[in-house]
Amino acid sequence: MSEMTRYPISQEDLDMVKTVTTLREVIQQIPDGATVMIGGFGGSGAPIELIHALIDHGAKHLTVVNNNAGNGHVGLAALIEQGQVDKLICSFPRSADPSVFVTAYKANKIALEIVPQGTLAERIRAGGAGIPAFYTPTAFGTAVAEGKPIEVFEGRSYIRELWLKADYALIKGDLSDTHGNMTYRMAARNFNPIMATAAKVTIAQVSRVVQAGAIDPEHVVTPGIFINHLVEITHPAQEEELNRAEAVYP
Amino acid sequence: MSEMTRYPISQEDLDMVKTVTTLREVIQQIPDGATVMIGGFGGSGAPIELIHALIDHGAKHLTVVNNNAGNGHVGLAALIEQGQVDKLICSFPRSADPSVFVTAYKANKIALEIVPQGTLAERIRAGGAGIPAFYTPTAFGTAVAEGKPIEVFEGRSYIRELWLKADYALIKGDLSDTHGNMTYRMAARNFNPIMATAAKVTIAQVSRVVQAGAIDPEHVVTPGIFINHLVEITHPAQEEELNRAEAVYP
């Protein structure tokens, strides 16, 4: 059963920003040691409010899957700065200000698994699609391929990669109807739709929850079957803007 | 270089049904012996005009990939009836009137490769995504798995399946802009978007070609990079309706 907590469910609630308490209620189910996929590419599509609620909640020893390693002192960088992340699986741990991650990494306080970006995306997609392993030409002959099975198909060499799954996915969308059918905003789509499919429990923050039928069935990017909890954050923070304002969380 | 023949390219052409001559020009590049993916699930999303142009063109010894095996005496059934198809790769060679395929199959005039529907879809997606092989739980322990490599991941058994690619894909969309960015109509989407990615040359028929910018970038289902030729058919035939009218082609 895909249980979905629907906030809000009544028409009157539709323009209301949900309280931090509600956000906390959703996030506090995440236990220590969980594997958590966090959507976004840099700050675009990063679910800042969900990440900050995870900081408030305080779950530790997390394994986090994200394309990057945080920027400045908000969002994922803040989660790392709080010492909550034991391991990061990402493709590109660089940013305008990666100092939080760099400090933790050099102090051996965080483990790092580097995955080529396309392989990272495909492993996540495979996790959601019930494909335990697949072959890719990416990284053949490089250090990333070390220890991985190699096979030749049609005269070309490929390496075998495994799916990637998570206990929780924290994602950011634009609109969602009350069934959890979601849309995204431009390049903020990035990893969010595939992470929604690859976690046991997917928690989505969206800018607006609308009635079923308000989103054209042709325009749904993530069908509601993948969404377990929906939180409405009407004016979500944008990581890039927080960093330009030199914000620090908490 | 993804060359795309754009019909029509001028604003004045937008409401004009393309002539059969134009359709023929596009289709006549398909040589004998080609592997051709044909979109559609039953009659929904079947590019009837493209298939009928292929019948007029007369290319023989084709390998066709489609979910089904045709219905009645139009579309794919007509292509088979003309003796143009040597081999069919499909999941479900049954329909309201499968007599054309059944006759050809029983007379050993057509070879059949049965692929479970989800595996068929994933093999096509893999072909378009540069994944030569993947593991699936589908069909493990069944006749379909015979001869295929088996591997255990996380305690469960999976079979390895190979990608499926084609020389040509014939697909049906709803709108396309002049870049080939496409949308589909409801369940007529089915195999069309993935076949568009898995062929060397993709020929799409759409109900209307619109100017670039007329389709919201959020609503594009198939980006134009996958489309090589675009033919506007403003009032496409619907296979189901043709069959209810007992149509026969040619």
Add this chain to the structure above:
Amino acid sequence: MIDISEIKLSNAQIAWRAAQDIQDGAYVNLGIGFPEMVASYQPEGKEVIFHTENGVLGFGPAPAVGEEDWDLINAGKKAITSKPGTSFFHHADSFAMVRGGHLDVAILGAYQIAQNGDLANWSTGKGGIPAVGGAMDLVQSARRVAVVTDHITKKGEPKLVESCTMPLTGVGCVTRIYSSLAVIDVEGGHFVLREKIAALSIDDLQALTGAELLTTKGVDALICPEALG
């Protein structure tokens, strides 16, 4: 052989019984034909979201005759409708949903079900043209796989067997059988009888079943509404 023609449940009654077990909010795929009837008997107040493998989630009922749009069909190629909450997606995404274990329930028909949960429903093995469709994907990956079926074949042969003699659709996949005579679970390699129609004794039911029926957990009466439209 016991004549069950007068006492067995109708297909509508079997479908009704299967519908009662579907939880509120479940995502459900119904096989082509008989299993589709399950949609007609959803208990009021429960919302069930139906998936069809050709790329529609949350679709509505069949349209009126003459109102069909043949671009909007289900896996059985029958016309359906959209409704608030419907979404469309392509075939690879649709089966990613199936294979990824996101469907709560798949309900299918059967030629044979073995006591270890093996299902045969795609080919009688007697020649003819093979056709698997999406069944092999559904039975291997839906969270719960149930079967609706007559308890015996038209020739009186058991459909619940020790091991399938017909080509398999999936291995160890079926967990519950709604038959025309009983509700039976597959547990630990055995058929476990849960409910049976009152007109038949357990011994009679065993005689119509091709493998041992365990009754260790108690057997309830299988009661369905008489009139189902």
Add this chain to the structure above:
Amino acid sequence: MIDISEIKLSNAQIAWRAAQDIQDGAYVNLGIGFPEMVASYQPEGKEVIFHTENGVLGFGPAPAVGEEDWDLINAGKKAITSKPGTSFFHHADSFAMVRGGHLDVAILGAYQIAQNGDLANWSTGKGGIPAVGGAMDLVQSARRVAVVTDHITKKGEPKLVESCTMPLTGVGCVTRIYSSLAVIDVEGGHFVLREKIAALSIDDLQALTGAELLTTKGVDALICPEALG
């Protein structure tokens, strides 16, 4: 060592030269940083469609300062714009596009390029924090992989070498190098000199290159506009 500081091409000139080879209608991915400059020098009358691996095809130029929407960025996290013909898609679809061989050209920077086409551009191998991003996908699967680069390092060491000493990004993938001194193809395991700047002899160029330069096919003058904005 020859002092090339006064005669070598600027980054803008290298980018201009690379841009001239892109065919009309091509789908192109430009690496973060220097390669992005190639977009500024598209010949008039040619339409090139740019891909960024974070899920945008056919995007427009950077917005004016203050007009940025930070939900619309490129792989370098710089703000871009949409324009007629733009489309958005998720990361798996974006790399399916890359891995499936649908991109016509990828242009990247380099630490080292070997004469067999091996590319090293993600790690100097001297420690530090590894970061591959999307480069390993792009170099292995784009139809044509080109490099824009200084011909030698700041310390004067060759970047075109017999075999890479730094960790590889991809094997046998680069087919053309646009350097600050020359245009060089990789063919049959060798560097083949196509164009060089007039101020340098072939022998001088060979002295600045870590592997043999073949000149069997004739060498043209590498001429770029002087002033590039």
